[in-house]
Amino acid sequence: SQQGEEDPQALSIQEGENATMNCSYKTSINNLQWYRQNSGRGLVHLILIRSNEREKHSGRLRVTLDTSKKSSSLLITASRAADTASYFCATAVSGGGADGLTFGKGTHLIIQP
Amino acid sequence: DADVTQTPRNRITKTGKRIMLECSQTKGHDRMYWYRQDPGLGLRLIYYSFDVKDINKGEISDGYSVSRQAQAKFSLSLESAIPNQTALYFCATSDPIAGVNEQFFGPGTRLTVL
Numbered sequence: 001s002q003q004g005e006e007d008p009q010a011l012s013i014q015e016g017e018n019a020t021m022n023c024s025y026k027t028s029i030n031n032l033q034w035y036r037q038n039s040g041r042g043l044v045h046l047i048l049i050r051s052n053e054r055e056k057h058s059g060r061l062r063v064t065l066d067t068s069k070k071s072s073s074l075l076i077t078a079s080r081a082a083d084t085a086s087y088f089c090a091t092a093v094s095g096g097g098a099d100g101l102t103f104g105k106g107t108h109l110i111i112q113p
Numbered sequence: 114d115a116d117v118t119q120t121p122r123n124r125i126t127k128t129g130k131r132i133m134l135e136c137s138q139t140k141g142h143d144r145m146y147w148y149r150q151d152p153g154l155g156l157r158l159i160y161y162s163f164d165v166k167d168i169n170k171g172e173i174s175d176g177y178s179v180s181r182q183a184q185a186k187f188s189l190s191l192e193s194a195i196p197n198q199t200a201l202y203f204c205a206t207s208d209p210i211a212g213v214n215e216q217f218f219g220p221g222t223r224l225t226v227l
Contacts, residue, residue: 043205
């Protein structure tokens with residue numbers, strides 16, 4: 001079963017606007033990661049946040065984590081056409097991390113020029 | 114050169130055929146993974162390997178087998194392909210440090226079973 005669930009499933013915004021995607025998960029985690037996938041290509045790691053962290057930044061990306069609500073959000077500021085892609089959250093469960101990551105179904109982001 | 118490569122990139126086969134998908138990596142990572150991706154379902158783990166002698170089943174291993182020929186090579190086989198194995202297959206590697214399991218993905222193999 002899916003550990004992570006992204007919301008919304010699809011998001012379309014104008015270039016320059018901010019995009020926010022959310023991820024909810026079910027069990028205790030070691031860390032949570034966000035990946036980007038351009039159409040039909042492999043996933044690329046964007047950012048990782050550990051379970052003891054609440055917020056993390058990387059360039060135009062900001063990730064928050066609320067372990068009490070079992071949720072995370074990914075904010076992309078000042079969006080660009082090149083940000084058009086699918087975004088997945090992935091969790092590494094506590095006490096594990098050995099059996100790979102568990103991915104959500106993804107949010108498909110479209111940036112309108 | 115890409116760190117994680119997959120061959121073939123595209124394959125069309127018929128029901129009942131044996132298929133092997135290959136993955137090679139130059140990252141020197143011990144851990145390797147096979148996932149499949151279906152539209153609207155995200156990625157699901159098929160098999161993973163911690164080293165040459167360690168192979169483990171993932172969430173959806175039925176109908177698949179793997180071989181870890183060397184640290185750098187991890188192959189996925191479909192002994193008798195069926196249409197519902199049509200999907201995009203990804204290989205990934207990782208080298209966890211202090212519990213960080215960032216994964217590095219290959220470009221994927223698009224498999225169609227007729």
